[in-house]
Amino acid sequence: MSELSFPITVMRIGYRVGRDPRINTHLGLVSRALGADEFLVSGDKDHKMFETINQVTRTFGGKFQTSHIDEPIKWIKKFKSGELGSEKGTVIHLTMYGEDHRKISKKIPKNRPLAIIVGGAKVPSTIYRIADYNVSVGNQPHSEVAALALLLDRLQDGNSVDQDFKNPKLKIVPDLKTKNVIDFSSNVFENAEE
Ligand code: SAM
Secondary structure, X not given: OOOOOOOEEEEEEEEOOOOOHHHHHHHHHXXXXXXXXXXXXXXXXXXXXXXXXXXXXXXXXXXXXXXXXXXXXXXXXXXXHOOOOOOOOEEEEEEEEEEEHHHHHHHOOOOOOEEEEEOOOOOOHHHHHHOOEEEEOOXXXXXXXXXXXXXXXXHOOOOOOOOOOOOOOEEEEOOOOOEEXXXXXXXXXXXXXX
């Protein structure tokens, strides 16, 4: 869905269904809204969490994919070697121990597929080694959602909110006075006071 010349995959590793559903849903929604094409999750399986994200895509448009993944390291190796597509991919791991995302973003090739790995409770050391770039958004522990949003924005030169979501059912029209939503499924232009 991204307007970039390279597709972006976000992968959340070590998901725990009992603890992380809300934050994980937010990771998926931020990925979609700010230009990623795909959201992969390893760890516990959670159909409901994916369904929430997929429902937003069906309503607001675009071609965002979500899937569970059993073997993230295997996937990353294949992604890097080009086995998953026609080109070799670049892997960025988001970690507070990494290098400044503002510096690294300039070095990342912009013409190849990109995977952004977001950690969970414990990140295996292999991830640090296998990543092409270990990247931080400041060196304080904070939110994976905030770190992802800032990285996606920097990779797109501050334009991550300018995405084109094809075939939406609903489209929000910014309006300071009323809540304006175009409903393409019923050809109704809803204009309601907030
Ligand atoms: N949710 C985890 C838990 O309950 O144990 C906390 C770990 S941390 C919030 C989860 C992920 O957020 C990290 O693996 C990393 O990907 C990301 N993260 C947190 N702070 C970061 C920072 N300063 N820079 C980059 N990524 C960061």
